[in-house]
Amino acid sequence: xxxxxxxxxxGITGGWAAKELTEAGLKVLMIERGRTIRHQxxxxxxxxxxxxxxxxGRGDTERYLRDYPVQMLNRQFNEFTEGHFVNDAENPYxxxxxxxxxxxxxxxxxGRSLTWGRQSYRWSDYDFGANLRDGHGxxxxxxxxxxxxxxxxxxxxxxxxxxxxGLAQLPDGHFQPPMALNxxxxxxREAIRARWPERCLTIGRTANLTEAKPDEGRTACQxxxxxxxxxxxxxYFSTQSSTLPAAxxxxxxxxxxxxxxxxxxxxxxxxxxxxxxxxxxxxxHRATARLVFLNAGAFNSVHILLNSASEATPNGLxxxxxxxxxxxxxxxxxxxAVALMPGFEGHTTFGNRPNxxxxxRYRNMDRMDGDGHTRGYSFQGGALQGTWTAGKREAGIGxxxxxxxxxxxxxxxxxxxxxxxVPRARNRLTLDRSRNDAAGLPLLHVEFAFGREEQAALTQAxxxxxxxxxxAGGRVIMGFDQPGPGGTxxxxxxxxxxxxxxxxxxLNRWSQAHDAPNLFVTDGAQMSSSACQNPSLTxxxxxxxxxxxxxxxxxxxxI
Amino acid sequence: MMAADPGPDRRAFLxxxxxxxxxxxxxxxxxxxxxxxxxxxxxxxxxxxxxALVIPRSDTPGAGDVGVADFVVLALAHGLEDSRKPLTAxxxxxxxxxxxxxLSLLHLEWLEAELDRRSGGDFIRRRPEQRHALLAALDRxxxxxxxxxxxxxxIKALILLGYYTSEAGGAVELRYVPVPGRWDPDLxxxxxxxxxxxxxSAVDFG
Ligand SMILES: Cc1cc2nc3c(=O)[nH]c(=O)nc-3n(C[C@H](O)[C@H](O)[C@H](O)COP(=O)(O)OP(=O)(O)OC[C@H]3O[C@@H](n4cnc5c(N)ncnc54)[C@H](O)[C@@H]3O)c2cc1C
Ligand code: SF4
Numbered sequence: 001x002x003x004x005x006x007x008x009x010x011g012i013t014g015g016w017a018a019k020e021l022t023e024a025g026l027k028v029l030m031i032e033r034g035r036t037i038r039h040q041x042x043x044x045x046x047x048x049x050x051x052x053x054x055x056x057g058r059g060d061t062e063r064y065l066r067d068y069p070v071q072m073l074n075r076q077f078n079e080f081t082e083g084h085f086v087n088d089a090e091n092p093y094x095x096x097x098x099x100x101x102x103x104x105x106x107x108x109x110x111g112r113s114l115t116w117g118r119q120s121y122r123w124s125d126y127d128f129g130a131n132l133r134d135g136h137g138x139x140x141x142x143x144x145x146x147x148x149x150x151x152x153x154x155x156x157x158x159x160x161x162x163x164x165x166g167l168a169q170l171p172d173g174h175f176q177p178p179m180a181l182n183x184x185x186x187x188x189r190e191a192i193r194a195r196w197p198e199r200c201l202t203i204g205r206t207a208n209l210t211e212a213k214p215d216e217g218r219t220a221c222q223x224x225x226x227x228x229x230x231x232x233x234x235x236y237f238s239t240q241s242s243t244l245p246a247a248x249x250x251x252x253x254x255x256x257x258x259x260x261x262x263x264x265x266x267x268x269x270x271x272x273x274x275x276x277x278x279x280x281x282x283x284x285h286r287a288t289a290r291l292v293f294l295n296a297g298a299f300n301s302v303h304i305l306l307n308s309a310s311e312a313t314p315n316g317l318x319x320x321x322x323x324x325x326x327x328x329x330x331x332x333x334x335x336x337a338v339a340l341m342p343g344f345e346g347h348t349t350f351g352n353r354p355n356x357x358x359x360x361r362y363r364n365m366d367r368m369d370g371d372g373h374t375r376g377y378s379f380q381g382g383a384l385q386g387t388w389t390a391g392k393r394e395a396g397i398g399x400x401x402x403x404x405x406x407x408x409x410x411x412x413x414x415x416x417x418x419x420x421x422v423p424r425a426r427n428r429l430t431l432d433r434s435r436n437d438a439a440g441l442p443l444l445h446v447e448f449a450f451g452r453e454e455q456a457a458l459t460q461a462x463x464x465x466x467x468x469x470x471x472a473g474g475r476v477i478m479g480f481d482q483p484g485p486g487g488t489x490x491x492x493x494x495x496x497x498x499x500x501x502x503x504x505x506x507l508n509r510w511s512q513a514h515d516a517p518n519l520f521v522t523d524g525a526q527m528s529s530s531a532c533q534n535p536s537l538t539x540x541x542x543x544x545x546x547x548x549x550x551x552x553x554x555x556x557x558x559i
Numbered sequence: 560m561m562a563a564d565p566g567p568d569r570r571a572f573l574x575x576x577x578x579x580x581x582x583x584x585x586x587x588x589x590x591x592x593x594x595x596x597x598x599x600x601x602x603x604x605x606x607x608x609x610x611a612l613v614i615p616r617s618d619t620p621g622a623g624d625v626g627v628a629d630f631v632v633l634a635l636a637h638g639l640e641d642s643r644k645p646l647t648a649x650x651x652x653x654x655x656x657x658x659x660x661x662l663s664l665l666h667l668e669w670l671e672a673e674l675d676r677r678s679g680g681d682f683i684r685r686r687p688e689q690r691h692a693l694l695a696a697l698d699r700x701x702x703x704x705x706x707x708x709x710x711x712x713x714i715k716a717l718i719l720l721g722y723y724t725s726e727a728g729g730a731v732e733l734r735y736v737p738v739p740g741r742w743d744p745d746l747x748x749x750x751x752x753x754x755x756x757x758x759x760s761a762v763d764f765g
Contacts, residue, residue: 386765
């Protein structure tokens with residue numbers, strides 16, 4: 001054996017797997033398809049001002065339409081951050097007729113840990129119990145209690161700031177001190193609570209440090225809100241700032257970058273994955289290990305398993321159930337309401353808080369009060385002041401106009417709805433055998449549509465958002481009830497779901513393949529339902545938990 | 560990202576262009592324009608004047624002082640603010656004289672013709688206060704227009720973008736605070752409070 005374990009991917013979950021496995025004493029190879037980006041050294045645009053950039057930070061639309069037609073649709077994508085997103089033209093995928101799926105990706109050391117929005121929420125038993133309760137999808141083989149200690153561990157290490165609220169649906173964690181709500185958000189929180197005591201608007205729980213972690217070389221956040229460029233203060237959680245240095249400190253990590261995994265070898269006699277195949281500069285390589293962790297991001301991990309079909313596993317590896325690739329999800333996501341918030345003209349703020357607010361789920365908990373849907377929705381957003389960009393929408397030229405744009409503008413409050421996505425068999429990933437990638441492998445093919453449930457949830461969310469902002473004294477100026485295309489929430493997940501039964505699921509309760517006990521899939525592919533809050537903290541907790549299980553089974557000689 | 564080797568002829572052109580760019584303070588990409596995107600001297604003069612009229616010099620520099628017109632030319636050639644997006648056939652019919660074959664607008668041709676038309680002759684030769692009044696009238700009409708896009712609204716958006724992302728606009732007219740270091744959730748706002756140009760959520764959503 002070349003290694004004790006191989007970790008595929010270096011993003012949010014791969015970094016965690018590498019840290020946990022090396023710290024447990026294993027010799028680990030981490031394989032990353034993208035380029036190296038060194039912490040602090042390679043954040044090329046971090047300190048640049050708009051006037052230092054050829055297109056003033058906006059970027060070259062013409063080139064983006066050609067090379068980044070999908071990535072450019074995401075708000076974090078701009079001239080400062082374009083190097084942290086994939087070139088769509090070089091990394092194609094195909095979609096079924098009628099499917100509009102925007103797949104936002106970062107292929108580089110650190111993956112999307114560099115570009116993510118850092119919102120970090122625990123899931124609750126409303127989420128882990130959702131499938132059992134309404135019969136969609138398959139029951140999760142775990143509950144909140146299984147994951148709680150792992151959430152503790154992950155929060156302690158990555159650093160999550162947030163406020164304790166005592167909500168069953170959004171459990172409190174081990175938080176650093178919260179960032180403050182701004183004056184308008186504080187008012188809206190109180191106005192909503194006065195009328196709807198069960199609705200809680202609280203500051204976002206975010207993996208940005210409000211207290212330094214000097215032992216790990218991480219400084220407290222400086223309130224710049226340019227995180228996706230990379231942060232030399234190490235003030236937000238990324239692979240580079242946090243898990244990778246921890247793994248490297250053990251001296252047991254080998255890292256290869258610019259190396260795309262093309263497939264896994266499987267021995268049907270022993271039911272083990274025997275090797276990982278990967279390509280470096282057009283050359284095929286092979287590495288062997290006792291354990292393999294797939295952390296390539298939900299869709300890429302499924303892609304690797306589909307591309308690992310063999311005579312013994314004709315429909316893809318770990319797919320004796322036939323459900324591999326099915327039941328993919330993303331939160332149904334839309335701008336539910338924007339309101340002008342009069343009465344705060346004499347107030348402003350200082351600093352760029354890299355965080356917003358969350359209004360926790362309140363529907364379909366102990367009472368089924370969803371209108372045409374059985375799950376939850378929550379809101380994220382915040383209150384902000386306008387600025388010169390508002391001038392684009394107004395008549396005016398000359399000195400008065402310039403003078404007006406000099407000052408912070410009107411306050412407005414934004415609520416973006418995130419609705420639970422029901423797991424459905426027809427939403428699925430397959431191989432497109434008509435087209436190959438650069439390595440000669442069939443492209444990934446996405447078939448996805450939201451259904452009645454998500455539509456109903458967003459319709460109710462819009463109504464509620466309108467009502468709440470109006471009750472808080474706002475004047476709602478717009479709102480939508482149609483979800484953006486699949487992928488908009490950038491919480492794509494599922495495809496290798498966990499379940500009790502090997503006949504209907506890919507992974508067991510330890511994120512371990514039913515068909516290949518030395519194979520673990522601990523990214524978003526393992527998710528059996530979607531909840532309505534951001535998933536990455538849960539992926540991390542599941543990864544840490546799976547690593548402990550894998551190491552335990554290895555020590556006991558069971559794998 | 561590096562562009563492919565441009566080859567000897569193009570390289571000679573580029574190095575000449577680079578010198579010119581240095582002299583003008585224009586990003587070099589501005590000079591890599593296909594023939595259809597290079598405005599005439601007169602169109603450039605009109606655009607410069609429009610910049611100065613929208614954001615005039617006050618106690619801080621104006622948009623006419625800091626090369627905003629050059630940025631607008633570059634931005635129009637590269638499609639910022641959706642400026643290269645084809646119009647609907649219906650809208651294109653309104654602008655027949657100034658649309659490309661792909662139905663995208665030739666904004667600077669349009670601006671020249673429109674201001675001359677409103678001047679009943681040569682816009683540039685009008686007195687300054689007349690030029691202001693003519694552009695203000697066009698501006699009012701553009702914002703009263705219900706059509707989803709209007710060439711003046713696009714040009715004006717690019718003038719604002721060019722100005723407030725220039726050092727003069729971003730750090731002299733407004734404040735630029737690259738490392739705030741703290742978060743104050745509620746401060747008094749007075750008539751003297753200047754906006755912070757790197758308040759990104761305000762820029763994106765304001
Ligand atoms: C703009 C943005 C905002 C977001 N905001 C939030 C948020 O606020 N909260 C939240 O919870 N989530 C958020 N997300 C989602 C979050 O980033 C992902 O859920 C998370 O990164 C998934 O972790 P991962 O390890 O599974 O995948 P990734 O972080 O994507 O890492 C996967 C890695 O695997 C590599 N890889 C892929 N295929 C191969 C292969 N064949 N061989 C070798 N390597 C491979 C990739 O290059 C990449 O480095 C956001 C994402 C984006 C882009
Ligand atoms: S806001 Fe905080 S975490 Fe983000 S880049 Fe700035 S200092 Fe780093």
